[in-house]
C-alpha cells in the first residue's frame with residue numbers, strides 16, 4: 197500500500213505526465229476506434245490507479261466530467277481541466293490550460309522518420 201505521501205506524490209507526477217503526454221499525442225482527427233480506445237484507457241486508468249483514495253475521488257471527477265475523446269485539442273483541454281479539479285481539491289495552484297500546447301512533448305516527433313530507416 198502506498199501510504200507514504202512522498203511516494204504518492206511521485207506516482208501522481210509520473211501518472212499525470214503519461215496521461216497529459218498521451219493526450220498531447222492523440223490524433224487531431226481520430227477514428228471512432230481511436231476515440232473509443234482513449235475513452236477505455238482513461239476509465240481503466242482511473243479504475244486501476246494504484247492509490248485507492250485517489251482512484252475513488254477521480255472516479256467522481258470522471259462522472260462529473262466524462263472524457264472528451266473527439267480529438268487532440270478537446271482531449272488535452274479535458275485532461276488539463278480534470279487535473280485542475282484534482283489540484284483544487286488538494287489546494288494546489290491552477291494550471292493555465294491555454295499554455296498546454298507545447299508543454300507535453302514526448303521527444304518522439306521523429307517517429308515517422310525512424311520508421312522509414
Ligand code: FAD
Nearest residue numbers: 205208209211212249250253254275276277279280282291
Ligand atoms: P502534480 O499535480 O503531480 O503535477 C505535475 C506537474 O504537472 C506540475 O508541476 C505542472 O507542471 C503540471 N500541471 C499541474 N496542473 C496541471 C494541469 N491542470 N494540466 C496539465 N499539467 C498540469 N494525491 C493525493 O494526495 N490525493 C488524491 O486524492 C490524489 N488523487 C489523484 C488522482 C489522480 C488521477 C492522479 C493522477 C493523481 C492524484 N494525486 C492525489 C496526486 C496529485 O495529483 C499530485 O500528482 C501529487 O500531489 C504531486 O503534486 P505536484 O504538486 O508535484 O504536481
